[in-house]
Amino acid sequence: MEQERFRSNSLAETEAFLSSSYTPMTIGGAPERTGARIERRTLGELTVDRLAFDFTMSYDARPLEKICLVTVDRGVLTSGEETCGPGETFLVALPDRPYVGEVRAARYTITMFDTGLLEEVGQGPEAVRLTGQVPLGPAANRLLGRTVAHIRDTLLVPGFADQPLLTGAAARLMAATTLSCLPHTGSGAEAGRADGRDGTSDTLRRAVSFIEDNAHRDIGLAEIAASVPVTPRAVQYAFSRHAQTTPLGYLRRVRLARAHEDLKAASPSHTTVTAVALRWGFAHPGRFAVAYREAYDLTPGSTLRG
Template identity: 60%
Template sequence: MERLSFASESLSETEAFLSSAYTPMRIGGRPERTGTRVERRAAEGLVVDELAFDYTMAYDAGCLERICLLTIHEGTVVDTTGGKEEVHGPGETFLISQPDRPYTGEVRSASYTITMFDPDVLTSVADGPGPGPVRLTGQRAHSPDGDRLLARTVAYLRDDVMATTAAEQPLVVATAVRLLAAAALASFPHTGLESGPTRADGRGAGSDTLRRAIDFIEANAHRDIGLAEIAASVPVTPRAVQYAFSRHARTTPLAHLRRVRLARAHAELETADPTTASVTAIAAKWGFGNFGRFAGAHRAAYGVSPGALLRGRR
């Protein structure tokens, strides 16, 4: 995992840093104070930055080529792309720009968290994607509930994943990226989805689909897989896989994947050496970045805490 800190009171130094960290940009303004602070934590496929500016800074930036979400804590950020002002304030999470478009605006004495990931992840986690890639079509969440969902997800990634040793485990980071992409799809208007179930979905939702999907999950639970990969292994549509699990197993593909990973972690806890192994390391290996949630799920499934199991107290 990459960790990086930047602090400066120089506009030229800040412009050079922001251009190297994000995209080539010009910044300006005539501030009396020019304090800038940035803390970055980055792992494969995910960037989480905490930024603070104690002045008003204008920016004119190029294309990011990534989904970039800003969660504002204090102050305001004003988007002026296209000549129209859109003001974003505390408690709001917004898409700063389409990945393939430049953007302009002002940061007005603001502190915020930036999360960035590859746009292709949106398509991979979408429910029944159509023939084209899934794209976010609006910059604001469609409801206050959407803003709250995004804020909780960003806080989890920032505080429970990227600020801990869990971020050293590729499966934890990959799972976190999928979680963030799913939250973005649930919160922002988007395109690229089919309007409803198709005949192919119904035809592909048989018991054979369930069996093939379960076999694939069992063989690949240690890898970064999601609905798209499970469906491609059968092969049927993602929605057909969902219907197969719902009809024949009364669960979802991703819930089954989590149960398989929980079972693998449980098996390791049973046989691991308590003098060298740790519950958090084993949980993270199987994609569980939050120890409290893992411990609760383990106790619910097996009637014992993971720590007690590791110490041999069944």
């Protein structure tokens, strides 16, 4: 995990840092007291920044070409026609569009990742495009905000961030939650029919073989599809039609089985359930324990001790 910190009372320095970190922009305002403070943490394809401005700052920016979510803790942010306050999360702008707005004495979190992750967790590059900035309702706003907080406060910390399988999982979790909470153009039913000719049992066999050989690596839908090779939508259709699951659901099942084998072979004096769970990409010990009990009808701890 990479970390970077910035603090300044200079408007010019702040503009230069924001332009190099996000996209070229022009800002205006009158810094007072402690001015601008930014802390950046980068985990693989995911960047999470915590920002605080003790003044009102306006900005005029070029397209980001990335997904950029803003979660407000204090103050007010505007972007285009959208205005958000504490407890709200929104998309600062559609990735391919310039944007203008204002930060009014605010403290907030920016979560940023490549648009390609939406294609990976969705239905393919032509099927998914965000069409709005605001979550689909209060429940979607809460879910989006909780996911940002979980990644920022739980996964992007020493211990968790050093686990390679969690790196990609955190980014895909954020992308999947974004798709479930923001309006977009995806249509899973049409995508499945369009690639149905490739969603064969042979596609499933090749994908399963790749997953089982590479479950120890940070792989996602794009890599699984490329190994066949077919489109991501065809792989999804093959798993749905022939295995009644998803490619990433099957990957989780394989990793759970590998964790089970590690727990059986390990000594409780040399490892812990949490260490094994993290090794196989399970960041939440409680959820790992629930999934493990459902699969093996006993707890991870009893397997390790037995």
